[in-house]
Amino acid sequence: MNQENRIPLTPTWDHEDTSRIPYWAYTNQDVYQQELEKFFYTKHWCYVGLEAEIPEPGDFKRTAIGERSVIMVRDEDRSIYVVENRCAHRGMQFCREKHGKTKSFTCPYHQWNYDLEGNLQGVPFRRGVKQDGQVKGGMPKDFKPADHGLNKLRVAERNGVVFASFDHDVESLEDFLGPTILQYFDRMFNGRKLTILGYNKQRIPGNWKLMQENIKDPYHAGLLHTWFVTFGLWRADNRSELKMDKHFRHAAMVSTRGDGGKNDQTTNFSSFKESMQLHDPSFLDIEDEAWWGGPTAVMMTLFPSVVFQQNVNSVTTRHIQPNGIDSFDFVWTHFGYEDDTPEMTQRRLRQANLFGPAGFVSADDGEVIEFSQQGIEQNAAKKAVAELGGRNVEEADHMVSEACIRGMYDYWRKTMGV
Amino acid sequence: MKADNYLTLTQFYQNYAAIVDRGDWDAWIDLFTEDCQYKVQTRENYDRNLPMAVISLSSKGMLKDRVYGVTETIYHDPYHQLHMVSSPLIIDESDTLIVAQANYTVFRTKSNGIAEVYNVGRYQDRIRITDQGLKIESRHCIFDNDMVLNSMIYPI
Numbered sequence: 036m037n038q039e040n041r042i043p044l045t046p047t048w049d050h051e052d053t054s055r056i057p058y059w060a061y062t063n064q065d066v067y068q069q070e071l072e073k074f075f076y077t078k079h080w081c082y083v084g085l086e087a088e089i090p091e092p093g094d095f096k097r098t099a100i101g102e103r104s105v106i107m108v109r110d111e112d113r114s115i116y117v118v119e120n121r122c123a124h125r126g127m128q129f130c131r132e133k134h135g136k137t138k139s140f141t142c143p144y145h146q147w148n149y150d151l152e153g154n155l156q157g158v159p160f161r162r163g164v165k166q167d168g169q170v171k172g173g174m175p176k177d178f179k180p181a182d183h184g185l186n187k188l189r190v191a192e193r194n195g196v197v198f199a200s201f202d203h204d205v206e207s208l209e210d211f212l213g214p215t216i217l218q219y220f221d222r223m224f225n226g227r228k229l230t231i232l233g234y235n236k237q238r239i240p241g242n243w244k245l246m247q248e249n250i251k252d253p254y255h256a257g258l259l260h261t262w263f264v265t266f267g268l269w270r271a272d273n274r275s276e277l278k279m280d281k282h283f284r285h286a287a288m289v290s291t292r293g294d295g296g297k298n299d300q301t302t303n304f305s306s307f308k309e310s311m312q313l314h315d316p317s318f319l320d321i322e323d324e325a326w327w328g329g330p331t332a333v334m335m336t337l338f339p340s341v342v343f344q345q346n347v348n349s350v351t352t353r354h355i356q357p358n359g360i361d362s363f364d365f366v367w368t369h370f371g372y373e374d375d376t377p378e379m380t381q382r383r384l385r386q387a388n389l390f391g392p393a394g395f396v397s398a399d400d401g402e403v404i405e406f407s408q409q410g411i412e413q414n415a416a417k418k419a420v421a422e423l424g425g426r427n428v429e430e431a432d433h434m435v436s437e438a439c440i441r442g443m444y445d446y447w448r449k450t451m452g453v
Numbered sequence: 454m455k456a457d458n459y460l461t462l463t464q465f466y467q468n469y470a471a472i473v474d475r476g477d478w479d480a481w482i483d484l485f486t487e488d489c490q491y492k493v494q495t496r497e498n499y500d501r502n503l504p505m506a507v508i509s510l511s512s513k514g515m516l517k518d519r520v521y522g523v524t525e526t527i528y529h530d531p532y533h534q535l536h537m538v539s540s541p542l543i544i545d546e547s548d549t550l551i552v553a554q555a556n557y558t559v560f561r562t563k564s565n566g567i568a569e570v571y572n573v574g575r576y577q578d579r580i581r582i583t584d585q586g587l588k589i590e591s592r593h594c595i596f597d598n599d600m601v602l603n604s605m606i607y608p609i
Contacts, residue, residue, distance in 0.1 A: 133497065233498040233505020236600040261526040314521075315514030364600060369505045384504055385511075388519075392601035393493070393507045399528040401604045406530070 048453045053444035054426040055418040058411045060444075061242040066451070067360040073450050074339040075101030075357075080191055080198040080211050082341035082354055083107045083117055085368060087195060087229040093136045093151070099356040099364075100199065100340065105188065106130050106140070107197055110151045117199035118153035119186035140185070153185035194224035196352075212337070213280035219287045219333055223345050225326055228373040232384060235367040237392040239401045241408035243339070243357040244443075246365065249400050250336045251286045251439035253277065254423055259403060262395040265311050266319060268292060268347070277431040283442025284338035290434065292331040292347075317385055318395075321347045338443065348379065349386040361408055365401070367391050454543050454551075462541055465580070465587045466555055470536035473608055478520040481608060486581055487513050490591035493609050496574065499595045507605055519608070529606045535560040535568070536609075538576075550590070551580040557594070559609055561602070572609055573597050 046059050046066055060066060075081060081100040084107050088096050095108035097120060104120035120130045122142035129142035139156070140149045148157035158180065163173025188199040191208035198208055205211070212220060239246065249255070256269055263269035275290035313319060321331075327345070335343040342353040354366040367390070371383050390397045411419075421444075424436025428445050431438055454462075472480045485491065494506040510516050537558045545552040554577045561571035574596030581590045594609045 134501075231503065233501075233503030234495065235505065235507055236495070237603055238600050239603050259528060261528070262522055265526055313514070314517040315512045317511075318515065318518060380504075384506075384509060387505060388509060388515075391507060392603070393605040395522045395527060398604040398606060402529045405603055 046453055048448055050418065052426050053428070053441040053448065054420065054422040056421060056440075056444055057418050058415045060447075061244065061408065061411050062360065062415045064360055067242075067357075069451060070339075071101045071357070076103070077202040078200075078205055078450075079202075079339060080200050080205060080208050081339070082337065082352065083197050083199045085195055085229055085231065085352065085370060086115065086192060086197060087231050087370065088134070088368075089115070091136065093138055094134070095130075095137060095151075096134045097130050097132065098354070098366075100188075100201070101357060103201075104128055104130070105199065107199070108137075108151050115190055115192060115197055116152050117188040117190050117197070118149075119188070119201075121186065122147055123155065123183040123185060147183075149185050153187045155180040155183045155185075194221065194226045195229045196220075196224050212285065213282070215278050216280050216285045216287060216335065216337070219278070219289070219335055220343070222326065222328065222333065223335075223343055223350065229370045230373060230375065230380075232369040232371055232380070232387075235369070235391040237365050237367075237401055238358075238362060239365055239404050240362045241404035242360060242411075243355050243363040244447075245404045245407055246342070246353075246355055246363065246400075247336050247338065247443060248440050249404060250334050250342045251288070251443060252437060253288050253290075253434035254437060255403075256434070259399050260396040262389075266313065268319070268396075271434060273434065275432070275434045277434075277436060277439055279428070279430060279439060279442050282446045283428050283439075284446040286336050286439040286442065288332075288334040288434075288439070289330045290332045291329055318388060320382055320385065322379065322382060324348070336439075336443075338446070344390065346390065347386060348382045349390055350383065351387075351390060361412070454546055459543075461587065462543075462551060462553065462580070466538050466541050466576075469589075470538045470557075474534055474536055476534075476607065478524065482513060482516050482520065484589050485513055485516060485592075486583075486588045486590050489513055489516065489589055490593070491516060491589075491608070492592070493594040493596065493605065495599065496595050496597050497599065507601060508608070523606055523608075527606055529604060530563055532564075532606075533562045534571070534607055534609075535562070541578075549582050551578075551582065551587075553578050553580060557609070569602070571602055572605075574609075 046063055083098050084096050089109045092109050092111045095106050097106050105117055106120050107117050109115055120128050122129050124145055124147050127142050127144050146159045150156050161174045163170045188201055189203045191198045193208055209217060257264050257271050273290045273292055278287040332346045340355050344351045350370055352368045356364040358364060369387055371380050389395045421437040421440045424431060424438050428442040429438055469484055491510040492506045493508040498505050510519055539556040541553040541555040543553050554575055556575050559572040560568045562568040574594055577593040579590040581588050
């Protein structure tokens with residue numbers, strides 16, 4: 036076997052830069068376990084949800100970080116806590132509801148009871164039972180409930196978005212995002228209260244990084260997503276920018292359609308297929324919003340766990356929850372803002388037909404990720420090519436570049452030590 | 454409801470299933486009224502009174518646009534659907550409108566030939582009695598499975 040076809044026993048990145056991505060990055064089980072540890076469980080902030088999902092004290096939502104089930108809950112004093120959904124006693128994943136309201140958490144197995152911060156407050160038969168005037172059984176005298184709370188995560192909130200980390204030494208959320216990404220984050224989440232429109236969830240049989248790559252890849256947008264091009268929402272010459280944080284782990288694809296607002300392309304629905312018109316124009320009843328400040332679409336990838344989407348009037352978070360090296364759940368939370376008119380809410384709901392598991396310009400992303408994984412698995416010694424726009428990692432003022440993918444793997448290599 | 458009318462309604466439900474199973478999208482559109490609603494939504498959103506749906510169409514024009522997307526623009530793996538639709542349960546009826554529901558199971562078979570349970574739920578329907586026969590004023594597909602197996606291309 037020549038060098039070219041050798042599958043390394045110890046994964047080594049045998050290319051000088053990240054314009055080639057070895058397939059073992061998507062297929063090696065040990066690599067995946069290390070990724071969970073190094074990206075999802077330490078040193079990173081992972082998305083858990085929106086504050087508006089748990090508006091009242093006692094409201095909780097069950098979600099996931101990596102493969103770990105966690106619960107986001109609002110305490111009596113209105114502060115938000117995130118705890119691991121795993122009883123400190125025998126390890127049972129005790130919370131079964133996806134959401135709800137509670138005064139405390141109780142594991143049904145032995146009724147260990149925790150307050151909403153995760154502190155153990157009740158252990159049945161802790162002091163044993165009295166029989167014939169004698170105390171029998173129970174926990175040893177030196178059993179300290181304080182040592183047996185739920186696994187408490189560090190929590191960061193910013194303008195209604197909640198992140199958590201198993202790593203209490205993680206840098207601040209603001210440092211984690213960096214000033215460039217923070218600016219786009221604050222554009223979308225500018226402190227206005229959010230209203231939850233609902234959820235969609237899809238299970239995509241592909242490696243979780245393929246979704247990060249997909250939203251860092253402007254190359255495919257006008258090629259795979261024929262619908263975008265057909266109805267004039269996307270043109271290769273749209274004014275656009277590719278932005279990254281200093282580690283290149285996060286990115287923002289920023290683009291401005293035509294002259295930004297209700298121009299010919301949206302009001303007349305003309306496009307390069309001049310004859311093609313929507314039967315019902317309301318799919319593209321787009322209204323400029325002041326907070327956009329220019330760009331009509333900003334797609335943010337926060338490594339490793341989430342995508343924030345603003346594409347015209349549709350705003351969502353897309354949560355990446357890996358469940359194996361070759362599969363992840365992709366959970367969409369569609370929302371609006373407290374000052375939306377009923378018409379704007381309807382507009383956001385209608386435009387949701389473009390995005391999500393059935394979306395005109397998203398269903399096909401799930402499909403190509405599935406088939407990429409299939410192709411990658413059939414010949415694990417090969418490498419993917421990401422060379423559009425050069426071999427370096429540089430921000431760009433156009434959409435003809437795979438620099439953000441190269442940037443992500445630059446960071447990935449450093450963190451993984453390969 | 455008279456037995457004859459129930460038979461017509463049952464036939465209508467089975468005809469709908471046969472039409473989507475054979476991918477006859479023009480015939481699918483013809484089953485609806487002009488001002489129709491068609492929605493595919495998770496049970497979670499429905500039960501929590503959240504409006505978000507996987508597909509939400511509110512006119513016959515939007516149905517046509519969806520069909521254009523399905524047939525011309527969305528890239529996807531080829532697959533067949535097979536619907537098993539229960540007998541309809543009549544909720545309410547008048548001379549012009551039937552409110553009914555029925556359970557459904559959709560199997561998906563891709564080109565590897567293995568059929569899988571793809572979507573399980575119920576139709577909640579308002580069916581108008583017209584001179585041209587029964588037409589769907591609104592069909593609300595509420596599905597139990599928490600997630601879509603990758604993507605949803607064809608109507609349910």
